[in-house]
Amino acid sequence: MHDIAAHAPPSVDELLAYQRAGRAWVAVDAEDRPLAYAVVDVVDGCAHVEQLAVHPDAGRRGVGARLLDTVGAWAVTERLNALTLITFREVAWNQAYYERLGFRALSDDALGPGLRARRDAEPAKGLDSARRVCMRRAVASPTQG
Secondary structure, three states, X not given: OHHHHOOOOOXXXXXXXXXXXXXXXXXXXXXXXXXXXXEEEEEOOEEEEEEEEEOHHHOOOOHHHHHXXXXXXXXXXXXXXXXXXXXXXXXXXXXXXXXHOOOEEOOHHHOOHHHHHHHHHHHHHOOOHHHEEEEEEEOOOHHHO
């Protein structure tokens, strides 16, 4: 994953913009140390998970899954009907992980214009589109409980 490691993480200003917009969540441990975070945009009427990052020491403990459930609950309150994301196809902690959490790969014709634009912009950021997949997970509506 050298191509990903070469990319700088989001800046403090970028993360603050998500926080100010109410679209950032952080999971912390018992000592209030950050373990993971998620930042979300609204794309095509869905909560688009722009980034989910879990510290390696907190991996495989359900921290990321709980963050996604929190984002899903927020999406319901915002009347958004799904979570979407773009991730790597073949990396074990990406597509297969998200499939275990209920996400499904989208065909090209199932992409909304906003998600398609994000996917199409990735090569300019150095990401190989052949290795990427757009995914979606429905969220429960308020009437579904």
